[in-house]
Amino acid sequence: MIIYFTDIALSLMLILTAMVIAVQRNLLGAVMLSGIYSLLCASLFVCLDAVDVAFTEAAVGGGVATILFLGTLAQTDYEKKSRVGISWSGLFLVIICGSLLVYGLSDIPGFGLADNPVQTYLADVYLVQSQKDIAVPNLVTAVLASYRGYDTLGETTVIFTAGIAVLILLGRGKADSDTVESKES
Template sequence: MVLLTLMAIITIGIVRLRNLFAVVILGGIYSFLMASVMIVLDAVDVAMTEASVGAGISTVLMLGTLYLTKTEESDPGHSPLLPLFVAVVMAGVLVYATIDLPPFGLADNPVHVHVAPRYLDYSIEETNVPNVVTSVLASYRGYDTLGETAVIFTAGIAVLLLLKGRRKLKPGPKRKRIKR
């Protein structure tokens, strides 16, 4: 509860602030709080990922991007009422949807009676890997992880395509390109 309150405060701070440097740092703090929430929920693997990717790498990338642009957010130039309305309606829909969710952490929730017991019961027997997260990720749900790796691959290639080589074209004399 304390963590969630802190996260709410930081979110309001991010919305209010106009200085993007402070926003990026607050975003990193938000990620660390999120990682703490994950630890409270016993999802240590997710917490580790959140701390290293959310708070670490993406903060560094945001700072790198900030270096290329201005540190002060420009005025949006329109009234904030419509975006606020959309956000409030969306939040209302999401909160309405959570009413239908089963109570948190109950043993006979749908998620706990589907395939999870089978993984928990047979993971050691079938894969000899005590950490069920790893055995589910790499073996039982290997297709998903292959897809995720492909997503990272695609993201890397896309960024390489977009950002690489542009600089080489700029200083080159125009005549050379026409000849080619």
């Protein structure tokens, strides 16, 4: 029972943080709050027993992403440009999308039930068979690295590609090997 209260409290804090980020004008504050948002997400994942995901969220969302945002802010500006009234078409679109999402929620299976589609299809096979096939106690590693090896190869390639893309876009590829960084800025 107490875990439900924790879930609800964390979710409410998530919504609150997201709202404060949305109205925040000071970008430094928004970046710090997004770090807090990630940390809350990570706590929520721990409550949902997804420790591996929580780990990633805390390290990437709370750590590296915040640092990268701060680095960007240091090169641009700390203040958001002042707002020019409410965009009514945007508000209309947001309300439509939001109501569609809420409508879609009504079709989602109940939280944590044993006969949910996600539990009945392959979960049994992974739980039982992986201990014979792979004998790796951490099921997440067994699934990600072996059964879903293709997916993980794809993900690794995506990360590599993202790094290359950033190097191409920011054009620092040549400069940092011989530290003539100051020349171009």
